[in-house]
Amino acid sequence: MTAVSDHARPPLLVALPAGPEPLSFEGGGPGTLLRTLLRDGPSARTELVARTRLSPAAVSRHTAELIGLGLLRELPPRVGPPRAGRPQVPMDIDPGHHLACGVHIALDHMTFAMVDLRGQVTAQRRLPHPGGPRQVLEEIGRHLPGFLSRHAVGRSVLGLGVVTGGWVDAEQGTVIEHAPLGWRDVPVRRVLSAATRLPVHVDGHARALAHAELLFGAGAGHWDLVQLFVGNVVDAAIAVGGSVLRGRRSGAGDVAHLPLGHIGQACGCGRAGCLQSAVSERAVAERAFEAGTIPTPHFALLVDRARQGHREALRVLRERLRTVGRAAALLLDVVNPELLVVVEHTALTFPELLPDLYEEVAAHSHLCVDPEQAVRPSSFGPHVLAVAAGSVVLYAVYRRPVTPPPHS
Numbered sequence: 489m490t491a492v493s494d495h496a497r498p499p500l501l502v503a504l505p506a507g508p509e510p511l512s513f514e515g516g517g518p519g520t521l522l523r524t525l526l527r528d529g530p531s532a533r534t535e536l537v538a539r540t541r542l543s544p545a546a547v548s549r550h551t552a553e554l555i556g557l558g559l560l561r562e563l564p565p566r567v568g569p570p571r572a573g574r575p576q577v578p579m580d581i582d583p584g585h586h587l588a589c590g591v592h593i594a595l596d597h598m599t600f601a602m603v604d605l606r607g608q609v610t611a612q613r614r615l616p617h618p619g620g621p622r623q624v625l626e627e628i629g630r631h632l633p634g635f636l637s638r639h640a641v642g643r644s645v646l647g648l649g650v651v652t653g654g655w656v657d658a659e660q661g662t663v664i665e666h667a668p669l670g671w672r673d674v675p676v677r678r679v680l681s682a683a684t685r686l687p688v689h690v691d692g693h694a695r696a697l698a699h700a701e702l703l704f705g706a707g708a709g710h711w712d713l714v715q716l717f718v719g720n721v722v723d724a725a726i727a728v729g730g731s732v733l734r735g736r737r738s739g740a741g742d743v744a745h746l747p748l749g750h751i752g753q754a755c756g757c758g759r760a761g762c763l764q765s766a767v768s769e770r771a772v773a774e775r776a777f778e779a780g781t782i783p784t785p786h787f788a789l790l791v792d793r794a795r796q797g798h799r800e801a802l803r804v805l806r807e808r809l810r811t812v813g814r815a816a817a818l819l820l821d822v823v824n825p826e827l828l829v830v831v832e833h834t835a836l837t838f839p840e841l842l843p844d845l846y847e848e849v850a851a852h853s854h855l856c857v858d859p860e861q862a863v864r865p866s867s868f869g870p871h872v873l874a875v876a877a878g879s880v881v882l883y884a885v886y887r888r889p890v891t892p893p894p895h896s
């Protein structure tokens with residue numbers, strides 16, 4: 489494989505460090521400026537001084553650095569009544585020079601994505617994968633150069649983000665355990681760094697989406713947020729004070745085995761009645777198949793039936809959403825965030841069923857008085873997996889856009 493950042497403009501930028509940033513405010517002034525512009529839109533230097541509390545000299549220095557890196561641009565001066573001093577030149581995020589590449593690994597397929605600095609997905613492609621860790625990482629290495637050459641066109645690639653469910657150690661870049669995939673201790677960053685020569689950032693998809701919601705989605709302007717991801721695995725991420733909790737070895741947010749399922753449903757962990765055994769796509773499809781609702785145990789088939797108005801298929805999805813509502817209620821009471829964001833197929837594709845989710849939250853939460861405000865479907869709709877993958881890289885950019893020189 490060859491390096492793929494050969495369109496870089498300017499070449500400085502590819503020096504982003506791999507791996508997660510510390511939660512301390514290491515990004516300093518440049519990161520503050522970038523995030524302020526992302527949140528508030530175009531702003532003149534004087535406005536940035538007021539909003540960031542950086543000195544005028546620091547704002548001038550950092551904006552020059554960020555323009556030099558192709559992350560910021562100056563817009564035409566504002567037209568207004570004549571006034572003393574220099575004309576107000578608004579600054580804005582420049583999405584034209586760089587892209588983040590990402591890969592989301594699901595149970596039986598992976599999603600390649602390109603995402604710009606505003607979190608907009610510019611390309612995505614879904615491919616089946618063979619399942620074994622070595623084969624999947626080899627497949628990524630094989631497909632990546634072609635995907636990048638088709639979709640990076642003229643823009644530099646800031647890095648490769650790789651996200652999946654289960655227990656992912658972001659610091660080590662390792663998937664510690666993804667039980668449905670059968671992965672244990674897979675050194676994703678080490679393998680893909682060597683294969684791609686890009687900075688590789690690895691994280692759990694719930695944490696990646698919590699960052700994405702805070703930067704680009706419904707969480708913008710909020711500090712406390714819970715992200716609940718319900719697919720074939722069930723994960724949560726908790727953001728407090730704008731920082732996403734990692735816990736020891738990035739183990740925070742494992743809600744898969746909360747006892748919210750039905751007592752008779754066996755779980756892969758050896759117990760019964762776990763949340764994941766109740767709501768994972770595979771488990772729901774298998775139960776619907778055994779009940780004769782669908783002819784083969786495939787979740788997509790269940791969704792298709794429901795879309796065609798099949799009453800039993802709709803009932804199964806509604807029951808699943810209600811169980812998710814009970815999990816949301818529990819998390820709302822434990823964390824009491826401003827917002828809880830749900831990634832779940834029914835919530836995203838059957839908005840008419842959302843009242844079921846809200847009813848369960850209202851019935852089971854002691855703290856949440858306005859479920860329709862506090863609980864939202866993901867901001868990213870059909871692009872949710874693509875955004876999750878790219879946002880691991882973008883989080884690193886917004887955290888620390890300018891790499892300090894060694895020994896500084």
Ligand SMILES: [Zn+2]
Nearest residue numbers: 745755757762
């Ligand atoms: Zn379990």
